[in-house]
Amino acid sequence: MTVTHSDFGTHDGRPVGLWTVTAQTALGQVAFCVTDFGATLQRVTLPDARGNPTDIALGYDTLAEYATGGSYFGAIAGRYANRIRGGHCTVAGAELHLTPNEGANHLHGGPEGFHRQIWDATPLPDGDGVALHLISPDGDMGYPGTLSLSVTYRITDTGALHVEMTGTTDRPTLCNPAQHSLWNLGGHAGAPVTDHIAHLSAGFYTPVDAGLIPTGEVASVLDTPFDFRAAKPIGRDLMAASDIGYDHNFVLGLPGADGLRDCARVLCPANGLGVVLRTTEPGVQFYTGGHMGADSPGKDGARYGPFSGFALETQKFPDSPNLAHFPQATLMPDARYHHRMTFDFFHEG
Numbered sequence: 093m094t095v096t097h098s099d100f101g102t103h104d105g106r107p108v109g110l111w112t113v114t115a116q117t118a119l120g121q122v123a124f125c126v127t128d129f130g131a132t133l134q135r136v137t138l139p140d141a142r143g144n145p146t147d148i149a150l151g152y153d154t155l156a157e158y159a160t161g162g163s164y165f166g167a168i169a170g171r172y173a174n175r176i177r178g179g180h181c182t183v184a185g186a187e188l189h190l191t192p193n194e195g196a197n198h199l200h201g202g203p204e205g206f207h208r209q210i211w212d213a214t215p216l217p218d219g220d221g222v223a224l225h226l227i228s229p230d231g232d233m234g235y236p237g238t239l240s241l242s243v244t245y246r247i248t249d250t251g252a253l254h255v256e257m258t259g260t261t262d263r264p265t266l267c268n269p270a271q272h273s274l275w276n277l278g279g280h281a282g283a284p285v286t287d288h289i290a291h292l293s294a295g296f297y298t299p300v301d302a303g304l305i306p307t308g309e310v311a312s313v314l315d316t317p318f319d320f321r322a323a324k325p326i327g328r329d330l331m332a333a334s335d336i337g338y339d340h341n342f343v344l345g346l347p348g349a350d351g352l353r354d355c356a357r358v359l360c361p362a363n364g365l366g367v368v369l370r371t372t373e374p375g376v377q378f379y380t381g382g383h384m385g386a387d388s389p390g391k392d393g394a395r396y397g398p399f400s401g402f403a404l405e406t407q408k409f410p411d412s413p414n415l416a417h418f419p420q421a422t423l424m425p426d427a428r429y430h431h432r433m434t435f436d437f438f439h440e441g
Contacts, residue, residue: 093247095215095222100127101155106210108155110134111222113215119251119437121145129158130167130207131224131243133273134391138251141364141439148365150274150381150401153391159208163274163384167207168243168257169200170269171228171235172421174341174377174410177305181413183236183422184264188413190234197303202233206241206269221246221254230263237263241429243271252436259429267429268408268421274381274401277360277367281394285380285402286327289361292320292378293354294342298409298418304339308415318342323357326380326402336382337399341375341409352434356404364441371406372432374419379403406433 093115100110114123120139127134136149151165152158158165172190179190179198191202200207211224221244228239241259248254259267276282297318298306313319317329318340330337344353352370356378359366369376381401388396412418423429 093219095219100129103129103155103159103210108210109213111213111215113221113245113247115220115247117247117249117251119439122247122251124245124247124253126213126222126224126245127155127158128211128213128224129155130209131211131226132158132168132207133166133245133271136253136273138365138437141441144363146277146279146363146365148275148277148280150276150280150396151391157389163388164200164207164272166273168269169272169405170206170241170267171201171233171239172198172266172268173200173270173272173405173407174268175199175303175305177411177414179234183266183413184424186236186264188234188236195303197305200272204233207272211243216244216246220248235265237261237265239265239267239423241267241269250436252434255433255435257429257431259423261423262425264422264424266413266421267423269431270377270405270407271433272403272405274403275367276401277358277365278362280390280401281392283362284327284397284399286325286330286399287361288326288402289323289359290320290326290402291323291357292342292376293356294344294376295321296343298341298343300340306341306409306411306415306418308417310343327399330380330399337380339377339379339382341377341407344371344374344376347372352432355406358402359440361441364439366438366440368436368438369404369406370434372430373406373408375407375409377403377405377407377410379405406431
């Protein structure tokens with residue numbers, strides 16, 4: 093396993109790096125690139141079932157594109173990933189007014205959220221990954237308290253990608269960051285993911301209003317387009333879910349003895365590459381890229397459009413600070429935030 097570093101440009105006069113981790117694993121050679129800007133996964137390359145190296149992460153070639161793009165490709169979104177209605181909520185008795193950036197609502201931590209910050213990065217001692225650290229100051233985008241957050245990306249001997257986030261605060265605050273990669277298992281420049289076969293370990297989801305804010309209902313997926321308990325093509329009920337496809341929070345089951353919940357299994361039948369995701373978090377935002385404009389530029393000359401990728405953003409539920417029956421995301425000074433994701437890749441066929 094090796095870790096190399098290269099320059100990725102400058103942002104606001106500060107240098108930004110790109111770290112490449114490469115490993116020979118049971119799956120074959122697996123590599124990823126992560127940049128200090130946004131703690132963003134820029135590439136994830138691994139062999140498909142035929143042995144062809146396949147970069148499955150949508151992204152950009154340049155730092156300037158990440159700094160101006162609005163797709164959150166590969167970034168850590170936070171402090172609070174997803175939406176908070178009106179940017180308003182109460183935490184530990186304190187009324188918060190968070191910076192709006194989607195109409196009146198607050199999305200993914202605000203316009204200068206974690207996805208636009210330069211993180212401090214260091215390689216892991218065993219050469220199997222990179223750790224990134226960020227200090228979010230008191231008042232950042234309206235959030236109280238100084239939050240210290242670390243994110244680790246690591247490749248295992250089996251070829252899995254492990255993501256781990258930990259955090260502490262000196263005042264009560266909200267902490268609900270999410271890893272926001274968009275994936276296409278056929279290759280980031282490949283055909284839309286509508287033919288990917290997806291299974292979600294969720295019997296319930298949280299319906300939303302026109303602004304994609306949960307209504308507060310927790311509804312059964314039975315007899316709805318949101319039922320992925322039996323694996324099916326992503327495109328089968330895509331437009332029955334909404335006019336942009338899926339951008340909804342699914343409610344996961346209880347964790348196993350290892351603290352992880354079954355979340356999703358997705359397979360690209362065209363090349364036999366699949367992934368199984370497990371997580372500590374109670375929810376997952378399943379997003380199918382419907383907000384992307386047609387013919388949007390991507391890395392390596394790719395042109396992306398709606399449904400070019402899918403995201404599995406493990407999280408507390410959207411707008412949970414305003415919905416007391418949802419899992420809460422308040423972090424207290426005497427507690428430690430801990431969020432894990434395991435992407436176990438496999439070959440089929």
